[in-house]
Amino acid sequence: MIELNYQLAKKFIDRNLSSLNLASQEYDINKLASDASFRSYYRIKFKNNLVSLMLMYAPVTHERIDHFIHVDKFLVEHNLSAPQIRAIDEENGFLLLEDFGDNTFTRVLKDNPKLELDLYKKACDVLVELHNIDDKISLESYNNHVMIREVMLFIDWYLQLTNKKISLSQIANYKKLWFELFDKISITKKVVVLRDYHADNLMLLNNKDNYKSIGLLDFQDALIGSPVYDLISLLDDIRRDIAKENRLELYNYFIAKTNYQAENFFQDCEIISLQRNVKILGIFARLVLRDKKDKYLDYIPRVKYFVECRLNSSNPIFNDIKILLNNFIN
Structure with missing residues (x-):
């Protein structure tokens, strides 16, 4: 597993908070259980707000996020419940996504x-x-x-x-x-x-x-x-x-x-x-x-x-x- 660069991830999150009406909100980044891929997922929990987001990290040396974006947009456009994409950084392999919670x-x-x-x-x-x-x-x-x-x-x-x-x-x-x-x-x-x-x-x-x-x-x-x-x-x-x-x-x-x-x-x-x-x-x-x-x-x-x-x-x-x-x- 390629470790997340937390400093880089935080910069990505911070520069997108204003557009999400979450400017100046403090938050925690909590890693979720990993799967069989190189991707990893993190819950962004805001301390003074009930809102949370998911950070998906796909190391660019091993994964591409453009395919996820492509399929996600298709599903959402056709009224299927894929997570809404809130922010994208393809260069560093970051996506901010709607958080569906824990009810698998x-x-x-x-x-x-x-x-x-x-x-x-x-x-x-x-x-x-x-x-x-x-x-x-x-x-x-x-x-x-x-x-x-x-x-x-x-x-x-x-x-x-x-x-x-x-x-x-x-x-x-x-x-x-x-x-x-x-x-x-x-x-x-x-x-x-x-x-x-x-x-x-x-x-x-x-x-x-x-x-x-x-x-x-x-x-x-x-x-x-x-x-x-x-x-x-x-x-x-x-x-x-x-x-x-x-x-x-x-x-x-x-x-x-x-x-x-x-x-x-x-x-x-x-x-x-x-x-x-x-x-x-x-x-x-x-x-x-x-x-x-x-x-x-x-x-x-x-x-x-x-x-x-x-x-x-x-x-x-x-x-x-x-x-x-x-x-x-x-």
């Missing part, structure tokens, strides 16, 4: 588990609203080559973590089998995919109603891809279990809200779930080996569980890749 899905559901189905239906409603936006946004396509690049993280990092060897011919076959799976994803309308759409990045906003009560975070890696990707991110949550009966109801709820044929929908979900979780095994291995973030070792068994669920599908399209992956996952 994870935190709310820990105290009120009976709210799970209602909250997750609202999260599905957000996706339906997002997918129904006709305006175009310039984003990279989440195509087969991007997905192959992602599953190669498993080869490059997870096998290194587990001391497994793989031959060049096996790697070639690995890529071939993935391309064959990706070609089976149904041709549907391509939509904005937020990519990290899960309980830690979804906020409950008590001052808003319906789908607008769901605050969105961590969408700077958005791409254009399959409508089921974010649904899979939501339901294959590595950090929290979703009740089995709720998961099935949410699948059916999403199908009813969209034009998906059920057969295509479930096959697309299985393929994208497998791809996503194999990629995550590679990402978590990289976080452990390269970034020395050993806490991600604790999540690997759960990711493997999701992979194994898909490999054990009754759908025969997974038979060949199951044989190959089983040699390296267990």
Whole structure:
């Protein structure tokens, strides 16, 4: 983690206070828990005011904030609850953002588990609203080559973590089998995919109603891809279990809200779930080996569980890749 230059951050905050009607207000800067990226977040709490802001710091040597700004503006313009941007310093990687508070899905559901189905239906409603936006946004396509690049993280990092060897011919076959799976994803309308759409990045906003009560975070890696990707991110949550009966109801709820044929929908979900979780095994291995973030070792068994669920599908399209992956996952 690259440490925040507090002096530089304070200068950025101070020069924007007047435009926010907070001139001369004293404040504290409190760091929040970090995630898997190089970004870090800080709550700016004003001592004589109920207002607070979020400072996002994205080290310019490792991250770019222009993509976050681009996606954020698109979401806000289309009445989805992304944080309002209050001030920008691209040169130093600073953003001042609206503070959505602390009510992540994870935190709310820990105290009120009976709210799970209602909250997750609202999260599905957000996706339906997002997918129904006709305006175009310039984003990279989440195509087969991007997905192959992602599953190669498993080869490059997870096998290194587990001391497994793989031959060049096996790697070639690995890529071939993935391309064959990706070609089976149904041709549907391509939509904005937020990519990290899960309980830690979804906020409950008590001052808003319906789908607008769901605050969105961590969408700077958005791409254009399959409508089921974010649904899979939501339901294959590595950090929290979703009740089995709720998961099935949410699948059916999403199908009813969209034009998906059920057969295509479930096959697309299985393929994208497998791809996503194999990629995550590679990402978590990289976080452990390269970034020395050993806490991600604790999540690997759960990711493997999701992979194994898909490999054990009754759908025969997974038979060949199951044989190959089983040699390296267990």
